[in-house]
Amino acid sequence: MSSTPHDPFYSSPFGPFYRRHTPYMVQPEYRIYEMNKRLQSRTEDSDNLWWDAFATEFFEDDATLTLSFCLEDGPKRYTIGRTLIPRYFSTVFEGGVTDLYYILKHSKESYHNSSITVDCDQCTMVTQHGKPMFTKVCTEGRLILEFTFDDLMRIKTWHFTIRQYRELVPRSILAMHAQDPQVLEQLSKNITRMGLTNFTLNYLRLCVILEPMQELMSRHKTYNLSPRDCLKTCLFQKWQRMVAPPAEPTRQPTTKRRKRKNSTSSTSNSSAGNNANSTNSKKKSAAANLSLSSQVSI
Numbered sequence: 001m002s003s004t005p006h007d008p009f010y011s012s013p014f015g016p017f018y019r020r021h022t023p024y025m026v027q028p029e030y031r032i033y034e035m036n037k038r039l040q041s042r043t044e045d046s047d048n049l050w051w052d053a054f055a056t057e058f059f060e061d062d063a064t065l066t067l068s069f070c071l072e073d074g075p076k077r078y079t080i081g082r083t084l085i086p087r088y089f090s091t092v093f094e095g096g097v098t099d100l101y102y103i104l105k106h107s108k109e110s111y112h113n114s115s116i117t118v119d120c121d122q123c124t125m126v127t128q129h130g131k132p133m134f135t136k137v138c139t140e141g142r143l144i145l146e147f148t149f150d151d152l153m154r155i156k157t158w159h160f161t162i163r164q165y166r167e168l169v170p171r172s173i174l175a176m177h178a179q180d181p182q183v184l185e186q187l188s189k190n191i192t193r194m195g196l197t198n199f200t201l202n203y204l205r206l207c208v209i210l211e212p213m214q215e216l217m218s219r220h221k222t223y224n225l226s227p228r229d230c231l232k233t234c235l236f237q238k239w240q241r242m243v244a245p246p247a248e249p250t251r252q253p254t255t256k257r258r259k260r261k262n263s264t265s266s267t268s269n270s271s272a273g274n275n276a277n278s279t280n281s282k283k284k285s286a287a288a289n290l291s292l293s294s295q296v297s298i
Contacts, residue, residue, distance in 0.1 A: 028118045028147050029104055031058065031155075036101040042093065051086035059085055060154045067204065069141075069162035069194040078204040080211060088203065092127070095199030096191075099128035104143065111149070115156060118145040123160070129191060136168040139195025165195035 035058050042050070059065075059082060066079045080088060092100055107120035123143035129135040141162040147153050167190055177183035193201060219230045 028109060028116050028145065028153065029107060031147065031153055032102055032104060032145075034058075039089075039100050046090075048086070048090075051090050054089065055082070055086040058155055059158075060148060060156045063154070063156055063158070065158040067160055067162070067196075069196070071193060076204075078207060080204075080207045084207055084210060088200070088207075091200045091203045092197070095197030096129050096131045097127045097197070098130045099126075101126055102143070114149050116147040116149050116153070118143075118147065120144075125160070125195065127195070132191065133173065133187070134170065135191055137165060137192055137195050138168070139165040162194050162196075165192065167191065 038054055038057070061082055063082045063085065064079055065085050065088065066077065068075070068077045070076065089100075103124040103126060104118075104120045105122040105124075107118050107123075110117045110119070120143045123141055125139040125141075127137045127139070129137060139162055141160055141164075143161075144157070144159045145155055146157040147155055169187055174184075174187065177187070191197070196204075215234055216227065216230045219225060219234065223230075225233070
């Protein structure tokens with residue numbers, strides 16, 4: 001009888017050390033790693049279709065992206081919908097960025113019924129700028145992500161709060177232009193505002209106007225109506241929703257059976273009370289007779 005060679009990593013299904021492997025679940029941070037790889041695979045020829053495919057792969061159909069930061073004129077907060085997210089990422093590269101990736105440190109995950117929330121207080125958005133000169137910008141802040149708890153694990157909400165940023169210039173460039181005061185003065189100026197280029201900031205300001213017009217544009221694309229007719233129908237539907245009275249809660253009618261039950265229960269309670277009173281009176285009379293008989297015998 002030939003015996004099989006002993007394998008130290010083999011465990012028999014009938015042995016005490018056999019266990020079934022649990023199904024593999026992708027970690028939320030790994031999705032950010034995949035997104036970084038997809039952004040690095042971008043080429044100069046990447047068109048709108050490439051960016052739409054990128055957003056479809058990593059963002060839900062009703063996803064929102066929010067950026068919060070503080071500029072010289074006060075705090076800013078921009079929220080854009082799913083249709084404007086591809087254009088946001090493309091504007092980052094159109095503003096002179098050659099590389100973009102996110103670094104998450106010490107993130108906390110919380111699991112819910114249908115979503116996974118990732119809260120990273122030490123998130124860094126790193127961008128490499130090729131123009132006007134080579135500069136590495138590290139934008140630090142807090143990133144809160146909400147993923148869908150399914151096989152796709154796409155992002156539902158993206159909220160990045162920027163706290164500070166740093167622009168790093170290589171020393172070799174400073175050494176090359178050490179004798180040129182004009183170049184040194186240009187190097188001393190920031191090329192971004194809170195880590196964002198002017199190209200991206202202008203797009204975010206434009207999104208404030210474009211976001212409310214998404215309903216008009218989708219209606220125009222679906223029904224092929226003129227802009228004036230789209231505006232009329234949207235305003236009419238909103239007016240109908242405002243004028244419509246609130247729905248009153250329906251009341252359940254009381255049935256006769258419940259009344260009978262209540263009446264029978266009340267009669268039973270009253271009869272029980274009468275019986276209790278009669279028994280108490282009988283006890284009292286018996287006690288009185290007992291006391292009288294005892295007095296007579298004495």
